[in-house]
Amino acid sequence: MSYSVGQVAGFAGVTVRTLHHYDKAGLLSPGDRSPAGYRLYSDADLARLQQILFYWELGFSLDEIGVIMADPGANALGHLRERHRQLKEQITRLDKLVEVAEHAMEVQQTGVELTPQERFEVFGEVAFDLSYATDAHLKWGHSEGHRQSMARAAAHTKEDWRQIMEEAAAWRRRLIAAHDEAAAPDGDRAMALAEEHRDHIGRWFTPCPPEMHCRIADDYVEDARAFALVVPPSEQRTGLAVFLRAAVHANAERVRTS
Numbered sequence: 001m002s003y004s005v006g007q008v009a010g011f012a013g014v015t016v017r018t019l020h021h022y023d024k025a026g027l028l029s030p031g032d033r034s035p036a037g038y039r040l041y042s043d044a045d046l047a048r049l050q051q052i053l054f055y056w057e058l059g060f061s062l063d064e065i066g067v068i069m070a071d072p073g074a075n076a077l078g079h080l081r082e083r084h085r086q087l088k089e090q091i092t093r094l095d096k097l098v099e100v101a102e103h104a105m106e107v108q109q110t111g112v113e114l115t116p117q118e119r120f121e122v123f124g125e126v127a128f129d130l131s132y133a134t135d136a137h138l139k140w141g142h143s144e145g146h147r148q149s150m151a152r153a154a155a156h157t158k159e160d161w162r163q164i165m166e167e168a169a170a171w172r173r174r175l176i177a178a179h180d181e182a183a184a185p186d187g188d189r190a191m192a193l194a195e196e197h198r199d200h201i202g203r204w205f206t207p208c209p210p211e212m213h214c215r216i217a218d219d220y221v222e223d224a225r226a227f228a229l230v231v232p233p234s235e236q237r238t239g240l241a242v243f244l245r246a247a248v249h250a251n252a253e254r255v256r257t258s
Helices: 005-012 016-024 043-057 062-070 072-110 116-123 130-140 144-155 158-180 188-204 210-222 224-228 240-257
Strands: 039-041
Touching: 005 016, 005 039, 005 043, 016 043, 039 043, 043 062, 062 072, 158 188, 158 240, 188 210, 188 240, 210 224, 210 240
Parallel strands: none
Antiparallel strands: none
């Protein structure tokens, strides 16, 4: 039995233009013609179209579909396994992003909102990278410390933030001075700065045992976005993040053995 392009479009839920596009791409080219010269699709063409739409729905490109359809026995299973893996990863990430969005809505509902001018007044050059905030939540969001930190941050007032940033700026100046003066990262001066940083986190955000403090310091070295929250790029020096991490780890060992 033969079907017109309009009938097939209706059966498949696609547009006539899509079928013409498949024809031009060499994916589905019906061989039959009506007496008037119009394309006619056979039952075999409809079965092939169903396969094309199946792969398209799974996210394969037309080029990938063409490869699979050219030699389905040799290629389809491998392509489907790879797509299955990619889709599972995508689902996992989307589920986590839903959690991030829900958490962000909670923060907006319970936290104090600052105007852009107030943010500039309080934070100055310290910029909060939304991509880092999202990645940090994906990485640490399961932990009680991260949840508590976000909840306390949301509850801080403008004056709280002003004090937090003033304390951080004063500490940052001493950190940079220690680094520039070649203080030993495992010496008393550097370890005191590390302990002050740990105390700052504990007073304003969440209890910060030495193990957590080490993970935070590791992040400063591994992710420039994280370190930019502590030292704005305009104030950074080569090796400063490594110096801080070494001081934090040395201080953590001192705290654990004292």
